Amino acid sequence: MSSATAQSSSRSGNLDCSSYARGLYINGKWLPGKGIPVTDPSSGNVIAEVADGSVDDARAAVDAAAAAAGGWRATSPRNRAQILLKCFDLMMQRQDELAYLISLENGKSLADARGEVAYAAEFFRWYAEEGVRISGEFMTSPGGGNRIIVDYEPIGIAVLITPWNFPAAMATRKIAPALAAGCTVVLKPASETPLTAYALAALYSEAGVPDGVVNVLTTTNPGTVTAAMLNDSRVRKLSFTGSTGVGRLLLAEASKSVLSCSMELGGNAPFIVFDDADLDAALDGAMVAKMRNGGEACTAANRFLVQDGIYDRFVAGLTARMKALKVGPGTEPDTECGPMITRKAIDKIEALVSDAVDRGAKVELGGKALDREGYFYPPTVLSNVSHDADMAKDEIFGPVAAVYRFGTADEAVAMANDTEYGLAAYIYTQDIRKGMAISSRIETGMIGLNRGLVSDPAGPFGGTKQSGLGREGSHHGVIEFMEAKYIATSL
Ligand code: NAD
DSSP: OOHHHHHOOOOTTTEEEGGGGGGEEEETEEEEEOOEEEEEETEEEEEEEEEEEOHHHHHHHHHHHHHHHHHHHHHHHHHHHHHHHHHHHHHHHTTHHHHHHHHHHHOOOOOHHHHHHHHHHHHHHHHHHTTTTOOOOEEEEESOEEEEEEEEOOEEEEEEEEESTTTHHHHHHHHHHHHHHOOOOOEOTTTTHHHHHHHHHHHHHHTOOOTTTTTEEEOSOOHHHHHHHHTTTTEEEEESSOOOOHHHHHHHHHHTTOOOEEEEEOOOEEEEEEEOHHHHHHHHHHHHHHHGGOOOOOOOOOOEEEEEEHHHHHHHHHHHHHHTOBBBBTTTTTTBBBSSSSSSHHHHHHHHHHHHHHTOOEEEEOSSSSSSSSOOOOOOOSSSSTTTSGGTTTTTOOEEEEEESSHEEEEEHHHHOSSSESSSEEEEOHHHHHHHHHHHEEEEEEEEOEEEOOOOOOOOBBEETEEEEBBBBBHHHHHEEEEEEEEEEEO
């Protein structure tokens, strides 16, 4: 891929994409480079080319984070908070521009992209407020002989690795708490959506984040490049969001230097609809839980588990709503379902749908990739899906609603928990007592009880089982970037 090709197609709408591809961002400077083409998934066209970072670049990024660490740690929490608030303000001032960029490189609708920018910016506001309220502990030892003092200190240099599906929010959900805690960071964003990460890097600098506090590096060689950072003794934290498979590899790598790890991994969310649910509310929630980001979300409803008595009405209602969605390039204002990220993503969805159909699923809507340029899969509804289908175990990561049937609450709970994942679950019932009782039996880190959306910067986001370790957002998120220091004193 020549840079000339990238340049010639770099203007899209009002955006000159090449302006976001100035190079690696290390120590507040742009180190020019090429090698990673960035594609618009609605056309397959290359819109920019970003730098391909090497192991030496990664070392330079850690050098920069190390050089900046002392000054940032010594900056008062109030001054750090003011810089974070400025990041929030600038992101919201540029919400439209950032949303367009996200939509262009990721494919999600502009409405989803605007929502992502607001969500992503909110982490800066939340952690500006949280960062000035981090307190320690003080107590008399039970024997009465000494005092126990616990101080929370910044953990040190953090390596942050993020996926393509929320290119702004997955980065700020880590950067904001890390900076509030007093840590410096190196971010490795996904190669599919690097422009958003670089656009935000420029914005942090404008907001007053000192050089070296945030460094951003893209690479086609993530295994080797991140291993070099994880094995650098100055790095003390890995915070990863992505697939469970890559998460396992990174945990193994991080074990060599016994790094503190926060892992936000894959999901297989059940969406349980009881007979006594408010049908319209359940359908509203189902559309959000399934179709936010075109189904490309870790919290996406992967399995609709619907009780016998409401099953037919739920399938009919869901099919009607899915059918009404407007499919098109994310950047077109009326689009509700954009393209998938890559051809590979389409191939995976096709394989899962064909396996489910082979095992007896009925196609109520869609079911076949669209014959047009770009990577489009239509809103699809499958009913009577077998519990043996591959899509009952794997993330679909696309606009495919798979509906399963259950009879009793015990069956629903057993089906919901029959997965290695434990990220999110949704429950619809008008009996709140039952909803709370079922919530306590579901093995996930998050539950939407009569809600199709759980993400909130003020709530602890994260999974149980193989969906992850640790929490992001809320007070929990900043503690992930801190270490408790216990001082025993006789005073
Ligand atoms: P992925 O695991 O393929 O990639 C995630 C990141 O890891 C990317 O930056 C990628 O370049 C990097 N990477 C890949 N191989 C690596 C290696 N060997 N060493 C180091 N880094 C490596 O995931 P994806 O396809 O980008 O994102 C989709 C996945 O992310 C889904 O499984 C989804 O559920 C998950 N996800 C989870 C959450 C959450 O909060 N739990 C949020 C969003 C996405």
